[in-house]
Amino acid sequence: MLLTEKMKEEIEIFSPSEKSIIEYMFEQRENIKNKTVKQISNETYTHPSTLVRVGKKLGYSGWIDLRDTFLEEIDYLNSHFSNIDANLPFTEYDNVMTIANKLAKLNQMTISDTLSLINHDELQKATDLIKKATSIKIFAMNNNLILCHDFKAKMNRIGRKVDLAMVDPEYEVASCDSETCAIVISYTGETESITKLLPMLKNRKIPIIALTSIGDNTLTKSSDYIFRLTTRERLYSKIGSFSLNDSICFLLDVLYASIFSEDYQKNLKYTIDVSKSFDPRKSSNKVMEENNQE
Numbered sequence: 001m002l003l004t005e006k007m008k009e010e011i012e013i014f015s016p017s018e019k020s021i022i023e024y025m026f027e028q029r030e031n032i033k034n035k036t037v038k039q040i041s042n043e044t045y046t047h048p049s050t051l052v053r054v055g056k057k058l059g060y061s062g063w064i065d066l067r068d069t070f071l072e073e074i075d076y077l078n079s080h081f082s083n084i085d086a087n088l089p090f091t092e093y094d095n096v097m098t099i100a101n102k103l104a105k106l107n108q109m110t111i112s113d114t115l116s117l118i119n120h121d122e123l124q125k126a127t128d129l130i131k132k133a134t135s136i137k138i139f140a141m142n143n144n145l146i147l148c149h150d151f152k153a154k155m156n157r158i159g160r161k162v163d164l165a166m167v168d169p170e171y172e173v174a175s176c177d178s179e180t181c182a183i184v185i186s187y188t189g190e191t192e193s194i195t196k197l198l199p200m201l202k203n204r205k206i207p208i209i210a211l212t213s214i215g216d217n218t219l220t221k222s223s224d225y226i227f228r229l230t231t232r233e234r235l236y237s238k239i240g241s242f243s244l245n246d247s248i249c250f251l252l253d254v255l256y257a258s259i260f261s262e263d264y265q266k267n268l269k270y271t272i273d274v275s276k277s278f279d280p281r282k283s284s285n286k287v288m289e290e291n292n293q294e
Helices: 003-009 016-032 037-044 048-057 063-079 096-116 120-132 142-147 149-156 169-174 198-203 218-222 242-262 264-278
Strands: 135-139 162-164 180-185 208-212 225-228
Touching: 003 016, 003 063, 016 037, 016 048, 016 063, 037 048, 048 063, 096 242, 120 208, 120 225, 120 242, 135 149, 135 169, 142 149, 142 242, 149 162, 149 242, 169 198, 180 198, 198 208, 198 218, 208 218, 208 242, 242 264
Parallel strands: 135 162, 135 180, 180 208, 208 225
Antiparallel strands: none
């Protein structure tokens, strides 16, 4: 859940003076960055300790921790998707080419947004983890697992074993060991069928790579490495999961490409040699033509 959502949904846990701090944060937004605790206290007619209490009630160590997280989230919300609604990217009055253009724009913004959320060190460590793993298992809801078939196929083509836990995921966990790497995908990070697997994975000392929304959730608390999905879609009040699906596919492509690059020449040769031995396709299009094509 986003911090800003949590602040609104849990407003009843705050005292009147604490609520005035919350209201002040939403009114001032980025302007709180350079304000001292004393300034905010004076402007809200509260005691400085009130700011600390608000931070702790929201699960942070204090005011500074809360303020920094709030500012990061506001920056994210301000920086992307300013001119298109991920839930309703086109209207009933748009013609087919307008729809096509709007979906293309949404795709471009989604990729840019997802890229901005990737941390270099987290990506490198996740790449190293997947490279060392003897097998990779992906756990997700069925609609998200469908998106993972291409990742599985790509990884198989460079000799890496990937399994999609489509049936009986509990048994898939039971067959894992510490040399297995689990990739867990959940937009909310709270899907019961997914979260109930997390203790089982942790008990078996299986490292977890999470693909999930920004903000804290049950999945992030159990994961070793976290990749954030673009977080602009509601759960169901939308035309389709265009942005979410693009974000998942992009992150999986990034993980595959990062693994590929670790042994670039070896993987390229392996992929070409195997394909050359069984792929009989020919083309009259010069762009698609292979050098060995007769």
